[in-house]
Amino acid sequence: MRFTTSFLPLVGLGATLASGSPAATPAMPTVRLDYSTVVAATGNSSLGYYKYQNIRVAAPPTGSLRWAKPQWPTTEKAINNGSLASADVSCQTSEDWKEAPVMVWTYGGGFSGGSKFRDTPEGLFSISKDFIAVYYNYRLGLTGLGNGPTFNHEGGTSNTALWDVQHAFEWTKKYISAFGGDTEQITAVGFSAGASQVLFQMTRFAGHAPQLFNRAYVMSPGFVPGAGHHHAEEFWLNVSSAVDCNGGHLDCMRNVDFAKLNNATNDVVKKYTYQFQPRVDGNFVADTYEAQFYQKNFNFSGPLVITHELHETNSSPWAGVNTTEDVAKYLKIFFPAITDDIVQEALRLHPESAYTSPGLRFADMKQSFDLTAHNLAVTQTLNNHTWNAAVALGPATHGTDQQYYFYSTYQLSPSTGNPTLGGPPGGGMGPPGIPVDPAIAVKMQKYMLSFILKGDPNALWKNDKLYWPMYDEKKSDSGTQLIFNTTFTVGPNDLATEKTLFWNKALWY
Numbered sequence: 001m002r003f004t005t006s007f008l009p010l011v012g013l014g015a016t017l018a019s020g021s022p023a024a025t026p027a028m029p030t031v032r033l034d035y036s037t038v039v040a041a042t043g044n045s046s047l048g049y050y051k052y053q054n055i056r057v058a059a060p061p062t063g064s065l066r067w068a069k070p071q072w073p074t075t076e077k078a079i080n081n082g083s084l085a086s087a088d089v090s091c092q093t094s095e096d097w098k099e100a101p102v103m104v105w106t107y108g109g110g111f112s113g114g115s116k117f118r119d120t121p122e123g124l125f126s127i128s129k130d131f132i133a134v135y136y137n138y139r140l141g142l143t144g145l146g147n148g149p150t151f152n153h154e155g156g157t158s159n160t161a162l163w164d165v166q167h168a169f170e171w172t173k174k175y176i177s178a179f180g181g182d183t184e185q186i187t188a189v190g191f192s193a194g195a196s197q198v199l200f201q202m203t204r205f206a207g208h209a210p211q212l213f214n215r216a217y218v219m220s221p222g223f224v225p226g227a228g229h230h231h232a233e234e235f236w237l238n239v240s241s242a243v244d245c246n247g248g249h250l251d252c253m254r255n256v257d258f259a260k261l262n263n264a265t266n267d268v269v270k271k272y273t274y275q276f277q278p279r280v281d282g283n284f285v286a287d288t289y290e291a292q293f294y295q296k297n298f299n300f301s302g303p304l305v306i307t308h309e310l311h312e313t314n315s316s317p318w319a320g321v322n323t324t325e326d327v328a329k330y331l332k333i334f335f336p337a338i339t340d341d342i343v344q345e346a347l348r349l350h351p352e353s354a355y356t357s358p359g360l361r362f363a364d365m366k367q368s369f370d371l372t373a374h375n376l377a378v379t380q381t382l383n384n385h386t387w388n389a390a391v392a393l394g395p396a397t398h399g400t401d402q403q404y405y406f407y408s409t410y411q412l413s414p415s416t417g418n419p420t421l422g423g424p425p426g427g428g429m430g431p432p433g434i435p436v437d438p439a440i441a442v443k444m445q446k447y448m449l450s451f452i453l454k455g456d457p458n459a460l461w462k463n464d465k466l467y468w469p470m471y472d473e474k475k476s477d478s479g480t481q482l483i484f485n486t487t488f489t490v491g492p493n494d495l496a497t498e499k500t501l502f503w504n505k506a507l508w509y
């Protein structure tokens with residue numbers, strides 16, 4: 001998606017190209033779309049697949065399109081050899097292949113970091129080439145999450161980050177058949193904020209919108225269900241003053257140099273511990289997605305896998321929370337409109353005696369409200385007919401599993417671009433440098449690929465991995481999940497608790 005223009009100056013893009021993409025050879029195949037001709041940028045027949053790189057999927061969201069809904073791109077005369085924009089499609093080299101299943105990847109990064117350059121699919125392609133991978137960017141930070149009454153009165157579109165993801169799926173529906181993809185076998189795969197993006201798409205417009213994909217593989221969905229016009233308004237006005245646009249008028253804000261805007265945003269985020277989050281806007285996000293799921297306000301009829309880490313955030317104390325009073329103070333930072341009785345309820349459900357420090361107590365609350373509680377809502381809404389898993393590998397902190405799912409011994413073409421451009425480096429990439437056991441990684445990749453290819457993690461490579469039962473398959477009270485550990489096991493689900501249900505209610509609304 002050309003959306004990176006809003007995050008990195010064109011110079012930056014040019015520089016990344018000079019730094020490394022292999023030149024396209026005349027042997028590279030070409031795909032003609034109605035607005036652009038794209039030639040594969042890399043890949044070869046002995047590797048078995050091609051990569052079409054930097055395909056424009058939307059008009060650059062700059063100038064009057066900053067904080068506007070994504071627009072379709074205009075016609076491009078130049079042949080795009082990978083230098084024009086920034087969505088990637090990887091597919092197998094066989095020219096007569098048709099109707100391959102499609103994986104659409106949505107990266108995480110706390111809605112303020114991340115990019116399509118991370119977690120690329122080489123490792124998956126070394127197991128099977130019978131699918132197509134689509135990687136794209138979406139707007140991040142303030143350009144993706146402008147919100148609040150002044151912003152709206154001025155004509156800004158809330159939550160453009162979510163509109164961008166909808167657009168990327170619409171692009172896939174419209175154009176992926178030109179690359180040999182089957183538009184009826186699209187799997188949305190996402191991690192962290194990217195996993196929440198998938199859930200926001202299912203529930204968008206309270207379910208009164210077409211289903212964009214057929215299957216979903218949702219890993220550690222992250223999203224703080226904050227609320228309140230007041231908070232969003234304050235943030236918008238604070239950033240606008242910092243860039244000399246007092247009053248937050250859009251005509252002024254749309255003219256601010258992106259790097260300046262981004263720096264000012266990061267400063268305000270840091271100073272006031274602001275958490276970027278999509279906010280309920282009454283339209284695209286008609287309510288929190290948990291509320292939507294429980295009310296059956298969603299449009300998704302396909303199979304779904306949903307997973308979490310055992311220690312997403314709860315193994316290290318939350319910085320700044322040193323005393324019992326700080327626990328309440330931080331709840332108010334995340335949820336400014338929370339009332340004292342709800343704070344008391346949160347404290348009761350996470351009793352002081354269960355933790356060795358106030359910082360760990362808050363970190364465990366954060367793990368529930370930002371991450372794991374979402375999973376139970378989705379599971380119950382789909383009548384427990386989902387494949388669930390918990391990750392116990394290594395530290396099992398947020399993102400540990402990503403290093404296994406995207407394990408690869410080679411990279412087809414070097415990453416182009418800086419993965420942290422687009423906003424403050426958000427959480428969500430996972431801890432770097434965990435030693436990955438390749439045998440475990442390949443098993444996890446096989447579950448994921450089996451799901452992408454067949455809609456069932458058990459359908460392929462049956463003898464290579466443990467059978468993964470659905471949540472409701474064993475009829476146990478707590479539900480069932482697969483546990484990814486040094487040895488895989490099947491055990492009770494750990495999320496069906498009073499605590500989880502409490503956080504899902506979002507009683508600070």
Ligand SMILES: *[C@@H]1O[C@H](CO)[C@@H](O)[C@H](O)[C@H]1NC(C)=O
Nearest residue numbers: 023024078079080081082083
């Ligand atoms: C790719 O396209 C750009 C712009 O059209 C052009 O300047 C460049 O020479 C092309 N590169 C190759 C390797 O064909």
Ligand SMILES: *[C@@H]1O[C@H](CO)[C@@H](O)[C@H](O)[C@H]1NC(C)=O
Nearest residue numbers: 022025043044045046047048
């Ligand atoms: C194709 O890939 C193989 C295996 O990595 C490599 O040895 C060969 O040089 C590549 N050919 C081209 C033309 O890039």
Ligand SMILES: *[C@@H]1O[C@H](CO)[C@@H](O)[C@H](O)[C@H]1NC(C)=O
Nearest residue numbers: 207208209210211212299300
């Ligand atoms: C749900 O998605 C399907 C498939 O895209 C579509 O036909 C249907 O109209 C959608 N439902 C609603 C209420 O929009």
Ligand SMILES: *[C@@H]1O[C@H](CO)[C@@H](O)[C@H](O)[C@H]1NC(C)=O
Nearest residue numbers: 231232234235238268272274
């Ligand atoms: C906005 O700035 C005020 C101080 O002027 C501060 O109290 C408030 O916390 C800030 N809010 C946000 C969301 O940045």
Ligand SMILES: *[C@@H]1O[C@H](CO)[C@@H](O)[C@H](O)[C@H]1NC(C)=O
Nearest residue numbers: 257258259260261262263264
């Ligand atoms: C933004 O911040 C970076 C890093 O601190 C700095 O190098 C850059 O000059 C700043 N840019 C602008 C336009 O303020």
Ligand SMILES: *[C@@H]1O[C@H](CO)[C@@H](O)[C@H](O)[C@H]1NC(C)=O
Nearest residue numbers: 318319320321322323326329
């Ligand atoms: C919490 O403790 C850290 C040092 O451990 C200190 O830097 C910080 O200021 C303290 N926070 C509060 C709110 O007291």
Ligand SMILES: *[C@@H]1O[C@H](CO)[C@@H](O)[C@H](O)[C@H]1NC(C)=O
Nearest residue numbers: 380383384472477478479496
């Ligand atoms: C789903 O599982 C939960 C236990 O986690 C149970 O309370 C609930 O009744 C089940 N729902 C259905 C529809 O089976």
Ligand SMILES: *[C@@H]1O[C@H](CO)[C@@H](O)[C@H](O)[C@H]1NC(C)=O
Nearest residue numbers: 310392393483485486487489
């Ligand atoms: C994961 O495996 C380790 C090593 O065998 C074990 O100590 C730990 O209890 C296991 N964790 C879970 C949740 O099964």
